[in-house]
Amino acid sequence: MREYSNNMIPALEIFRKKTGHDIETVRPYQWVGISFLFNSNSALLADEMGLGKTVQTLVAAQMLFLNMGVNRILIVCPASLCLNWERESKKWAPTLRFCRINGNTQNRHAQLALPFNMWICSYEQIRN
Secondary structure (H helix, E strand, O other): OOOOOOOHHHHHHHHHHHHOOOHHHOOHHHHHHHHHHHOOOOOOOOOOOOOOHHHHHHHHHHHHHHHOOOOOEEEEEOHHHHHHHHHHHHHHOOOOOEEEOOOOHHHHHHHHOOOOOEEEEEHHHHHO
């Protein structure tokens, strides 16, 4: 069994029950990122391409929603990765209701007011 911080153990059990995921499929180095996100008031996760930042973020987000009362998260990523975030969200954070932000400024503001837990948008949308 991997080493987890004591406050993560109950969260991991709830995550496993609610999502049906076998947490052992997450790589050991990914747990470092998940633990960092789970135990931070706010955080930015950055690493080399292909190391599973999406999975780390979604597992931590799902655990925070299920255990810590977090109810809103904004994912900002390159436009080319928005669809990947949608796909991975369905897999790794199945109880979170998410919306991909699109359209003009007025539409984006309206989408942010909708009752979702997570919004996915591109850097360009935040900038404009």
